[in-house]
Amino acid sequence: xxxNILQRIAAFNCSVLAKRFGPVYLLxxxxxxxxxxxxxxxxxxxxxxFDWSFINVIGVFAIGLFYDTIMASYFCIPIVLYIWLxxxxxxxxxxxxxxxxxxxxxxxxxxxxxxxxxxxxxxEFSTRYNFIAVDYLVYTNEVIGNIWESYxxxxxxxxxxxxxxxxxxxxxxxxxxxxxxxxxxxxxxxIALLLLAIPVLSWFFVRNNGKNFSENQYAVELxxxxxYDFGAAFWNNELDYYKFYATIDDQKAFQIxxxxxxxxxxxxxxxxxxxxRKITNPEPEKKYNIVLISVESLSADYVxxxxxxxxxxxxxxxxxxxxxxxxHLYASGTRTVRGLEALSLxxxxxxxxxxxxxxxxxxxxxxxxxxxxxxxxxxxxYGGYGYFDNMNxxxxxxGYEVVDRKAIASKDIHYENIWGVADEDLFTLAINxxxxxxxxxxxxxxxxxxxxxxxxxxxxxxxxxxPSHTNQEGAVKYTDYAIGKFLKEAKTxxxxxxxxxxxxxxxxASSAGKTELPAYRYHIPxxxxxxxxxxxxxxxxxxxxxxxxxxxxxxxxxxxxxxxxGRDIFKVQKDEEWAFISTYEKLxxxxxxxxxxxxxxxxxxxxxxxxxxxxxxxxxxxxLKEEAIAFxxxxxxxxxxxxxxx
Numbered sequence: 001x002x003x004n005i006l007q008r009i010a011a012f013n014c015s016v017l018a019k020r021f022g023p024v025y026l027l028x029x030x031x032x033x034x035x036x037x038x039x040x041x042x043x044x045x046x047x048x049x050f051d052w053s054f055i056n057v058i059g060v061f062a063i064g065l066f067y068d069t070i071m072a073s074y075f076c077i078p079i080v081l082y083i084w085l086x087x088x089x090x091x092x093x094x095x096x097x098x099x100x101x102x103x104x105x106x107x108x109x110x111x112x113x114x115x116x117x118x119x120x121x122x123x124e125f126s127t128r129y130n131f132i133a134v135d136y137l138v139y140t141n142e143v144i145g146n147i148w149e150s151y152x153x154x155x156x157x158x159x160x161x162x163x164x165x166x167x168x169x170x171x172x173x174x175x176x177x178x179x180x181x182x183x184x185x186x187x188x189x190x191i192a193l194l195l196l197a198i199p200v201l202s203w204f205f206v207r208n209n210g211k212n213f214s215e216n217q218y219a220v221e222l223x224x225x226x227x228y229d230f231g232a233a234f235w236n237n238e239l240d241y242y243k244f245y246a247t248i249d250d251q252k253a254f255q256i257x258x259x260x261x262x263x264x265x266x267x268x269x270x271x272x273x274x275x276x277r278k279i280t281n282p283e284p285e286k287k288y289n290i291v292l293i294s295v296e297s298l299s300a301d302y303v304x305x306x307x308x309x310x311x312x313x314x315x316x317x318x319x320x321x322x323x324x325x326x327x328h329l330y331a332s333g334t335r336t337v338r339g340l341e342a343l344s345l346x347x348x349x350x351x352x353x354x355x356x357x358x359x360x361x362x363x364x365x366x367x368x369x370x371x372x373x374x375x376x377x378x379x380x381x382y383g384g385y386g387y388f389d390n391m392n393x394x395x396x397x398x399g400y401e402v403v404d405r406k407a408i409a410s411k412d413i414h415y416e417n418i419w420g421v422a423d424e425d426l427f428t429l430a431i432n433x434x435x436x437x438x439x440x441x442x443x444x445x446x447x448x449x450x451x452x453x454x455x456x457x458x459x460x461x462x463x464x465x466x467p468s469h470t471n472q473e474g475a476v477k478y479t480d481y482a483i484g485k486f487l488k489e490a491k492t493x494x495x496x497x498x499x500x501x502x503x504x505x506x507x508x509a510s511s512a513g514k515t516e517l518p519a520y521r522y523h524i525p526x527x528x529x530x531x532x533x534x535x536x537x538x539x540x541x542x543x544x545x546x547x548x549x550x551x552x553x554x555x556x557x558x559x560x561x562x563x564x565x566g567r568d569i570f571k572v573q574k575d576e577e578w579a580f581i582s583t584y585e586k587l588x589x590x591x592x593x594x595x596x597x598x599x600x601x602x603x604x605x606x607x608x609x610x611x612x613x614x615x616x617x618x619x620x621x622x623x624l625k626e627e628a629i630a631f632x633x634x635x636x637x638x639x640x641x642x643x644x645x646x
Contacts, residue, residue, distance in 0.1 A: 020183040035068040051216035067225035073198040084192035129230035131584040145418030150456035208232040239352035241636035244600040256630035281557040289499040296453040298505035300523040312477040315484030323529035330579035339506030342545035346564035349582040365563040367549040368399030383451040384420030415460040420451040423482035500530040520613040522581040544579035589628035596628040
């Protein structure tokens, strides 16, 4: 019986392939088969985090097949048009079979290459292609260089070529058969239009949120199709808050935010759709120098004083014990640009692209612009080329002088990779710049952005006991070494005693989890270090990255007019603690052990955050919902209407 079924299937396949649109059928099968293999491979890779319920398993493959088919229909559009419009005389020519051979060889190679690409992307982000993948298309030099330095690219390409040849050998006779049929234009037109109707209708009626069938985020991602998700992210890289998210009346939203930000030291200077207020401090202003070090991809899990299992940050551990350590800081997002946005603008993450990369992001209310008015020299010092992620333009147009890799002479570089110079060389550059400011009597605010703790995790040999290009633990330990070396040299400088060093991560190392916004994954370190200014202590309040700039200004006792959403954490009461976390489309608001999540299609969810890091769905609290909406809606309103300017 089984043999008869196989024979029937084979006969059906031969019958279909012998017809004019046989190549489309064959290409559909090829695409869906490779997509199935990709899904199985990623499922095996994610086995420990996947919820192996019957519904999840069925959902992953059934919904996945649907999206694979839709993606195949898009992929086949040129082939359908080619078969439809090509005259029979050309179509039946023997030489034309080599055109089909070329089409299938190229398609097979690209589809197999995509398996590798999806595997590496999943390995880093635990998700199918998304906004990050689209974003990287702009910076092909860095991205391709990173891949080249991180993986054995030549061996992988050779393996894919060999596998492509094997697949082609298996399909060759079927390809030849599929290119033999003749059909008049009138008869093939309805079939072509039907095949083209599939992608056209799916364009209007299918969205990638159809995969959101499970509470388990791994199941949701596996149910998608990587290439389809890439296309969806490409077309939706800017998300209008008012169009996609739950809203309330603007006046009410602003009143909620104004009430939440109001304290004894705050006096509002305007009404209506504004949060502009005057911050006053009774003590005399202090002209402290500020050195803000944002460390690439440093989760709290890697730092010893945060109960890390790795024991790879001896310098940061020592600094934390001698300084002010914040134990419950949450990163705003999962990208460097999100961290830079939060640290410079003190604004909640608005959906879609980071403000750092958006057009019309000049002259915003930034800490750089604010301190410039106070007589400071604000500068952004970066170990790579600042054109990446639009950093040069953003900082140059928001009160900072930008100093990047171009400022370092070749003779002063001990090591570099595609992302930039080794962190120790970056800090040497920073020391020179700080010395220059001190010599001219200029107080400085210097934001230093490291690069070494990033794949391919390479750094100068001989600095630490983990060889270069080993793993992220080695990169973290090297960055810790470089920070320790920097502070040791800084202690010899006349400006050290009057300087506050702020060490924080730009974002977490990984945001992967069973839910799309696992709060514990956004936990990052924050240390204020100034032996002559700040006494050693631990602050256990729940805070957000956007609170760092106002807290720095509070330590300086500055009086200023503020549009910041962040607050001086030392003036925050226990019942006023909250934090913001996000992906490019999910907006999270943490308060009192609960997480409220806003999503496109005006979806609202709430979770109880448990001590073991699990997040259990619960009924949405109306007050928490309105607070979350108010923050994100007003932030989007102010930026969109150019009201967040200096």
